[in-house]
Amino acid sequence: MINYLGTPKIETDRLILRRLEPTDAQSMFDHWLSDERVTDNLIKGAHKTVSETFEWVDGIVREYSSKEFCDWGIEIKTTGELIGEIELYNFDIPTENCEVGYSLGCRWWHQGxxxxxxxxxxxFGFRYMNIHKISAAHNIDNAASGRIMSKVGMTQEGMxxxxxxxAKNQYKDCAVYGILQEDYLKNTVSTQTYILNLE
Structure with a gap:
């Protein structure tokens, strides 16, 4: 059974993953939501105005009252810059599976x-939420995203x-990746953790 925990604050070596706030809208607009290179996968495309981003963030903030909602802003510890967003979504009750999606501002690509x-x-999904499988997909002209998925142990399962x-009415083929909880736990040292603090 999935153990829904909402969106707790998570700290890593260099990052803080935290809930988004209405005051983040300008940074989100400037850093990734107005950039067509980042938003190429969004059906709505890049945001044209910051007011559009305010509405986007407002919808996210309202969802935080649900324990089944997991959407984090990605913040650099040393600078406080909000550089992206990551979420667990499409939770499937019968299979206890879900998907993960993320966006990162171009200025911070290729830095890990x-x-x-x-x-x-x-x-977090496997050790704390007891998810059975996490899947992800990237359009095939974004190979860098596939490399990120591979680095965390996800395997390409098909296309x-x-x-x-x-938003440009272009269809995109996507590579699909996945990782099972049992494989993650088997291939990760039992005491190894990337979470420094969880609140």
């Missing part, structure tokens, strides 16, 4: 932040043609 955030959310359609 995406891997660090995904790794700790996967750990789905035209899985998404973006």
């Amino acid at each position: 932040y995406g891997t660090e955030a995904l790794r700790v959310v996967v750990e 789905i043609r035209h899985k998404i359609r973006n």
